Amino acid sequence: MSDYLQSHKKITLAHGNGGKLSHELITRLFVPAFTESAESLNPPEANPNEASGLQELADSARIIPPSTNLVFTTDSHVVNPIFFPGGDIGKLAVTGTVNDLAVMGAKPLYLTSGFIVEDGFEMADLARIIDSMAKTARECGVRIVAGDTKVVEKGAADRIFINTSGIGVLLPHAPAGAASIRPGDAVIVTGTLGDHGIAIYAGREGINLKTELKSDCAVVSPLVERAMQTCSSIRVMRDPTRGGLATTLNEFTHQRNFGIEVFESRLPVREEVRGVCELLGFDPIYVANEGKLVLIVPPSSAEDVLKALKEHPLGYDSAIIGRVTERAPGRVFLRTVVGGERILDMLIGDMLPRIC
Amino acid sequence: MKYITEFRNFEAAQALSREIHTVLAQSKPSGTQPAREIKIMEVCGGHTAAIHKYGIAGLLPSQLRLLSGPGCPVCVTSNSFLDYAVALAREPDVIIATFGDLIRVPGSRSSLLKERAEGRDIRICYSSLDALQIAKDNPSKRVVFLGVGFETTAPTIAASVKRAREEKVTNYLVLSAFKTMPNAMKALLESGELGLDAFICPGHVSVITGSSIYDFIARDYRTPCVISGFEPLDLLQSILMICRQITEGRAQVENQYQRAAQAKGNALAQDLLKEIFVLSDSDWRGIGTIPASGLALSPEYSAFDAAKQIPLKIEASRENPGCICGAIMRGVKTPAECKLFGKVCTPESPKGSCMVSDEGTCATFFKYARP
Amino acid sequence: MCLAIPMKLLRVDGNAGVVEVGGVERTADLSLVQPAHPGQYVVVHAGFAISITDEDEALKTLELYDEMIRAAGQAKP
Numbered sequence: 001m002s003d004y005l006q007s008h009k010k011i012t013l014a015h016g017n018g019g020k021l022s023h024e025l026i027t028r029l030f031v032p033a034f035t036e037s038a039e040s041l042n043p044p045e046a047n048p049n050e051a052s053g054l055q056e057l058a059d060s061a062r063i064i065p066p067s068t069n070l071v072f073t074t075d076s077h078v079v080n081p082i083f084f085p086g087g088d089i090g091k092l093a094v095t096g097t098v099n100d101l102a103v104m105g106a107k108p109l110y111l112t113s114g115f116i117v118e119d120g121f122e123m124a125d126l127a128r129i130i131d132s133m134a135k136t137a138r139e140c141g142v143r144i145v146a147g148d149t150k151v152v153e154k155g156a157a158d159r160i161f162i163n164t165s166g167i168g169v170l171l172p173h174a175p176a177g178a179a180s181i182r183p184g185d186a187v188i189v190t191g192t193l194g195d196h197g198i199a200i201y202a203g204r205e206g207i208n209l210k211t212e213l214k215s216d217c218a219v220v221s222p223l224v225e226r227a228m229q230t231c232s233s234i235r236v237m238r239d240p241t242r243g244g245l246a247t248t249l250n251e252f253t254h255q256r257n258f259g260i261e262v263f264e265s266r267l268p269v270r271e272e273v274r275g276v277c278e279l280l281g282f283d284p285i286y287v288a289n290e291g292k293l294v295l296i297v298p299p300s301s302a303e304d305v306l307k308a309l310k311e312h313p314l315g316y317d318s319a320i321i322g323r324v325t326e327r328a329p330g331r332v333f334l335r336t337v338v339g340g341e342r343i344l345d346m347l348i349g350d351m352l353p354r355i356c
Numbered sequence: 357m358k359y360i361t362e363f364r365n366f367e368a369a370q371a372l373s374r375e376i377h378t379v380l381a382q383s384k385p386s387g388t389q390p391a392r393e394i395k396i397m398e399v400c401g402g403h404t405a406a407i408h409k410y411g412i413a414g415l416l417p418s419q420l421r422l423l424s425g426p427g428c429p430v431c432v433t434s435n436s437f438l439d440y441a442v443a444l445a446r447e448p449d450v451i452i453a454t455f456g457d458l459i460r461v462p463g464s465r466s467s468l469l470k471e472r473a474e475g476r477d478i479r480i481c482y483s484s485l486d487a488l489q490i491a492k493d494n495p496s497k498r499v500v501f502l503g504v505g506f507e508t509t510a511p512t513i514a515a516s517v518k519r520a521r522e523e524k525v526t527n528y529l530v531l532s533a534f535k536t537m538p539n540a541m542k543a544l545l546e547s548g549e550l551g552l553d554a555f556i557c558p559g560h561v562s563v564i565t566g567s568s569i570y571d572f573i574a575r576d577y578r579t580p581c582v583i584s585g586f587e588p589l590d591l592l593q594s595i596l597m598i599c600r601q602i603t604e605g606r607a608q609v610e611n612q613y614q615r616a617a618q619a620k621g622n623a624l625a626q627d628l629l630k631e632i633f634v635l636s637d638s639d640w641r642g643i644g645t646i647p648a649s650g651l652a653l654s655p656e657y658s659a660f661d662a663a664k665q666i667p668l669k670i671e672a673s674r675e676n677p678g679c680i681c682g683a684i685m686r687g688v689k690t691p692a693e694c695k696l697f698g699k700v701c702t703p704e705s706p707k708g709s710c711m712v713s714d715e716g717t718c719a720t721f722f723k724y725a726r727p
Numbered sequence: 728m729c730l731a732i733p734m735k736l737l738r739v740d741g742n743a744g745v746v747e748v749g750g751v752e753r754t755a756d757l758s759l760v761q762p763a764h765p766g767q768y769v770v771v772h773a774g775f776a777i778s779i780t781d782e783d784e785a786l787k788t789l790e791l792y793d794e795m796i797r798a799a800g801q802a803k804p
Contacts, residue, residue: 456740512759615782
């Protein structure tokens with residue numbers, strides 16, 4: 001790869017037009033990294049009749065999953081900055097989609113990735129992102145089996161956009177879904193809130209905050225597996241990304257006949273995240289996470305699930321933070337630290353720092 | 357976090373709440389006469405936000421009614437200021453630097469958010485010093501800082517202007533819409549619409565100005581004033597102090613926020629304000645012109661005044677005819693009484709300033725109302 | 728209005744200070760509160776320190792709250 005980078009410094013429109021330069025880009029950068037990553041996994045259950053798109057330079061792959069109970073998801077990634085403390089857009093593209101599969105109760109197996117790159121993008125940055133994706137895929141146990149690359153004019157994309165689609169097989173005792181939620185159910189989060197959003201925000205121009213905070217970008221499959229091993233009737237799981245925990249909880253209550261009460265004093269939040277939020281006027285409950293789960297479980301399983309989660313490093317700060325109520329159907333509300341009450345709506349617009 | 361977490365203590369909040377109930381119950385008229393409603397107004401967006409964020413109203417007796425006044429600088433910034441800012445953003449060599457609060461506020465026809473989506477150079481800053489740095493980094497452009505806020509914020513921008521002069525930065529400009537509290541509070545009292553029983557006075561404004569600016573309220577209008585901090589215990593304690601004044605028949609200016617605000621205020625900041633700004637009449641959105649309630653750059657600093665250095669002709673400003681933000685900010689109407697509220701005017705598509713700002717009464721009502 | 732929070736002053740270099748809350752650091756301009764010393768807490772608004780927190784007053788207020796908690800505890804039926 002490195003001699004390719006020596007002679008090709010920047011992406012140009014020609015790299016996306018399907019001709020010789022396109023082919024070279026794919027065979028010199030994408031294929032080696034993703035093939036090596038996939039082969040190092042060598043899953044024993046992989047069907048030998050499968051064919052990865054990478055070998056045939058095609059944007060399609062023949063896959064033969066071990067079961068037909070499938071989960072299929074897609075996600076597009078446009079994060080800015082593309083390299084941030086604790087991760088990058090490549091890592092996020094893999095973990096984001098793998099997490100979407102995992103929270104449905106599926107074992108993630110295959111990913112595809114589509115790239116839209118702006119003319120003039122640094123080739124070395126692209127190589128770094130590809131490496132990160134290959135590494136993360138290997139760590140998650142998924143294979144990137146097909147992909148596509150387009151190059152657009154300057155200004156038509158903000159440096160690089162990545163779409164990943166993923167397929168997984170449903171495991172036994174997968175969550176039944178939001179319709180199975182009942183008053184009395186417990187709401188659990190698997191760790192501290194707001195790490196990702198604040199880590200990204202702190203370094204922005206005009207904000208200038210110095211902190212050790214890193215994104216929590218991670219794959220949550222180990223936590224999902226533990227939860228499902230402990231409880232066979234999990235109602236629902238989700239990774240609270242954009243819009244934070246509050247938005248995700250609203251997705252559960254939307255147009256349903258139950259409400260969710262959250263106890264502010266039980267929310268796990270890092271001191272640094274608290275500090276930045278106080279300074280800029282943000283609320284951690286609305287800040288994005290990239291390595292956390294929220295689960296709703298029957299009350300009888302809550303303590304056991306909590307214990308199982310806390311035994312894993314990713315779930316060390318897990319906590320029961322709320323409960324499902326008959327009261328206030330369709331709404332999420334917060335019992336504040338001083339004993340008051342307020343409604344938690346979905347996040348509207350972007351979080352903006354304020355002086356007022 | 358020191359001086360923050362201690363002032364959010366649950367037991368203390370419960371104790372303060374209980375004491376407020378006790379003080380008011382002890383002063384109730386005998387027999388079956390209901391106690392009269394006590395109207396307390398805060399004039400600070402930070403107080404509006406804190407009251408709702410912590411659910412303070414739920415800890416108070418129903419006899420107390422908390423009103424939100426025109427204390428959100430974004431809400432009271434005139435439409436014409438936004439329109440001027442939009443026009444400046446469209447000038448090819450201008451970079452607009454602004455606090456995040458202004459980005460989504462609708463002007464007559466556009467907003468800074470919309471302009472930014474159209475490709476104009478609009479940057480959010482936490483501090484005016486960051487904007488000054490942008491000016492230094494972009495010598496071929498003119499950086500205009502949108503100066504909104506009250507007496508707390510104005511000295512910080514004043515410092516940035518003085519720094520610009522000292523460092524001979526010639527491309528840093530300020531478009532001022534700064535406002536001052538006392539005459540606005542006087543206008544509210546004079547209007548007689550409200551029958552206010554007390555004011556919760558803005559804690560951080562008072563850090564700068566000191567407490568004497570409120571003396572006329574206690575003296576001439578026999579209305580109790582308590583300067584309050586922003587944590588839930590600060591607000592509860594201030595409300596308790598107000599209830600004691602009312603039940604004891606006193607009308608004084610008291611300071612609950614003693615750990616941060618002193619009676620004489622911040623002399624350095626006050627001197628800086630006098631040096632850089634002059635008091636001027638100011639247009640309060642929804643209220644109208646209030647004399648001597650605004651700050652304009654003094655003639656000596658006109659080289660930094662965007663209004664003088666980049667004069668632009670703009671179309672006449674106009675407000676949405678159904679918007680009653682003005683009445684809401686004066687505390688005479690509630691969001692529920694607005695025809696646009698929740699239907700046409702929502703946080704996603706705000707029609708008036710009360711809905712845009714996080715501290716706007718309508719936005720707060722929309723987001724935080726009790727279930 | 729006026730979002731401002733108490734932060735610990737770590738270092739002073741003329742008018743420039745480094746302040747901290749929850750382990751997060753930022754620069755703050757100290758020209759409105761001179762003189763200020765490391766170890767003090769300052770109220771920071773829009774990148775400027777506008778006041779030095781009076782520790783004695785803070786403790787007095789907190790003591791007042793403690794008294795009320797004690798009194799409320801004794802008053803329980």
